[in-house]
Amino acid sequence: MSQFNPLEAFNLPIVYWQIIWAGIIVAFVTVFALFAVYLERKISAYAQDRMGPMETGGWQGWAQTIADALKLLLKEDIIPELADRRLFKLAPYIVFAGSLGVMAVIPFGVNLIGTDLNIGLYFILALSSTVVIGILMAGWASNNKWALYGAMRSAAQMVSYEIPIGLSLMLPVLLTGSLSMIDITNAQKSGILADGYFWNWYIFRVPPFTLIAFILYFWASLAETNRTPFDIPEAESELVSGYHTEYTGIRFAMFFLAEYANMFIVAAIASVVFLGGPLAPAPWLNWIPGPIWMLLKSLVLVFIQMWLRWTLPRVRVDQLMHICWKIFLPLALVNFIVIATLVVLWQK
Amino acid sequence: MNFQDIAILFFGLLTILSATFVTFSPKILYSAFSLLFTFFGVAALYLILSADFLAATQVIVYVGGILILIIFGVLLTARITNLEILEQTQQRFIALLPIGSIGLGLILLILFTNWPINLLPNEPTTATIGKKLILTYVIAFEASSVLLIAALIGAVRLGRERNDENVQ
Numbered sequence: 210m211s212q213f214n215p216l217e218a219f220n221l222p223i224v225y226w227q228i229i230w231a232g233i234i235v236a237f238v239t240v241f242a243l244f245a246v247y248l249e250r251k252i253s254a255y256a257q258d259r260m261g262p263m264e265t266g267g268w269q270g271w272a273q274t275i276a277d278a279l280k281l282l283l284k285e286d287i288i289p290e291l292a293d294r295r296l297f298k299l300a301p302y303i304v305f306a307g308s309l310g311v312m313a314v315i316p317f318g319v320n321l322i323g324t325d326l327n328i329g330l331y332f333i334l335a336l337s338s339t340v341v342i343g344i345l346m347a348g349w350a351s352n353n354k355w356a357l358y359g360a361m362r363s364a365a366q367m368v369s370y371e372i373p374i375g376l377s378l379m380l381p382v383l384l385t386g387s388l389s390m391i392d393i394t395n396a397q398k399s400g401i402l403a404d405g406y407f408w409n410w411y412i413f414r415v416p417p418f419t420l421i422a423f424i425l426y427f428w429a430s431l432a433e434t435n436r437t438p439f440d441i442p443e444a445e446s447e448l449v450s451g452y453h454t455e456y457t458g459i460r461f462a463m464f465f466l467a468e469y470a471n472m473f474i475v476a477a478i479a480s481v482v483f484l485g486g487p488l489a490p491a492p493w494l495n496w497i498p499g500p501i502w503m504l505l506k507s508l509v510l511v512f513i514q515m516w517l518r519w520t521l522p523r524v525r526v527d528q529l530m531h532i533c534w535k536i537f538l539p540l541a542l543v544n545f546i547v548i549a550t551l552v553v554l555w556q557k
Numbered sequence: 558m559n560f561q562d563i564a565i566l567f568f569g570l571l572t573i574l575s576a577t578f579v580t581f582s583p584k585i586l587y588s589a590f591s592l593l594f595t596f597f598g599v600a601a602l603y604l605i606l607s608a609d610f611l612a613a614t615q616v617i618v619y620v621g622g623i624l625i626l627i628i629f630g631v632l633l634t635a636r637i638t639n640l641e642i643l644e645q646t647q648q649r650f651i652a653l654l655p656i657g658s659i660g661l662g663l664i665l666l667i668l669f670t671n672w673p674i675n676l677l678p679n680e681p682t683t684a685t686i687g688k689k690l691i692l693t694y695v696i697a698f699e700a701s702s703v704l705l706i707a708a709l710i711g712a713v714r715l716g717r718e719r720n721d722e723n724v725q
Contacts, residue, residue, distance in 0.1 A: 338621025
């Protein structure tokens with residue numbers, strides 16, 4: 210199936226549509242961040258038996274994050290006197306570009322995608338590793354010990370957790386035989402049982418191994434996005450707020466936006482790779498379009514991320530490394546070997 | 558001059574300029590961060606030459622691994638970040654001999670190599686690379702994995718040694 214291109218009628222090459230799509234993605238991520246911050250406040254409030262924002266805008270304080278975003282944009286942009294000005298200014302762009310670039314290969318419909326690279330999933334892993342450089346740059350350029358410690362912790366954590374993430378994402382790749390996100394989506398349409406139902410999604414395909422891979426990916430992605438229980442890079446009680454301590458105004462807004470974009474991105478990857486992405490859970494639900502299913506699945510995962518954040522305590526640094534290297538990595542390796550063996554046997 | 562030529566020129570210039578900055582920058586951390594653009598430029602050149610898998614690998618290995626290691630090394634070394642590197646040149650004529658001969662060799666190589674001009678069609682390379690690694694180049698592949706294991710064991714050994722001293 211060829212890529213969706215609404216400009217085909219005007220005989221315009223697909224590049225024009227891709228540029229428009231990029232604009233849609235940026236707008237979507239911004240709106241999503243506003244929505245997600247509001248959601249996070251409400252969830253944290255209900256988890257702690259409070260009401261959350263109630264005044265601004267009337268009903269349930271719905272305009273609170275919009276007001277906060279406007280305030281952030283209008284604030285004075287302060288650069289510390291002893292900071293490294295050039296790197297300080299460059300860092301938010303690298304973090305933001307690294308996060309947002311991943312959205313290019315995430316399918317929102319069966320053929321609605323920025324570009325269907327044949328190395329899609331590998332591209333995601335490659336691009337998300339550049340975010341670490343931006344974070345280190347921000348931490349060092351701030352000339353602040355909290356920022357530097359936060360950046361170092363963040364980098365160590367992201368580099369370690371990339372390994373279980375990569376290994377668990379390889380399972381669907383082995384089962385599909387392709388790295389393309391569209392191929393991975395389409396391969397979840399049919400399986401051993403009746404076609405078009407949710408049991409063909411990779412999370413249920415080879416129980417319990419793919420389910421374990423999904424859980425491993427989800428937990429490791431919490432570490433990748435620096436969220437509780439793995440939020441030691443920003444541990445408020447120790448480090449003020451981690452690598453972006455010194456940032457204000459619009460530069461801080463860019464880090465903030467990248468962080469919430471990242472939450473959506475890891476959820477979107479999980480829903481495409483394990484939960485069928487834009488596919489409906491049953492054939493009689495096919496009348497609901499793919500993008501709605503995709504958003505629904507991703508938002509449920511984002512909700513679980515927030516739920517966990519306000520439920521679990523923070524782990525210590527040594528516990529963090531213990532979880533990664535002694536629990537997640539062996540499990541992911543065993544999973545990988547079992548699925549690889551099964552795939553070889555099936556092919557024979 | 559089509560789009561491809563412009564892209565090759567742009568990323569080639571980006572690679573060379575940032576690599577020059579890596580060499581001549583007075584601050585060691587600036588060199589490290591400038592490497593980011595060098596690695597990206599090289600990855601982009603691979604991409605233009607339809608080696609997409611190689612481009613992603615370049616970013617994962619060099620940006621995600623080696624560059625982070627270098628920056629970590631710089632940040633963890635005390636009083637190295639603001640060190641001004643002083644340079645001076647001595648014995649210019651003796652130095653000119655090896656440098657000149659290497660330069661001449663490279664120029665001759667560039668002039669007399671038969672460079673393929675036609676770009677290959679953009680097709681999936683991942684499966685081909687995988688098969689070549691497992692079948693044709695299996696010995697090199699396995700040898701490099703043995704090397705990596707040796708490095709891992711060495712790193713664990715070095716890390717352990719210091720811990721034991723702390724306990725005593």
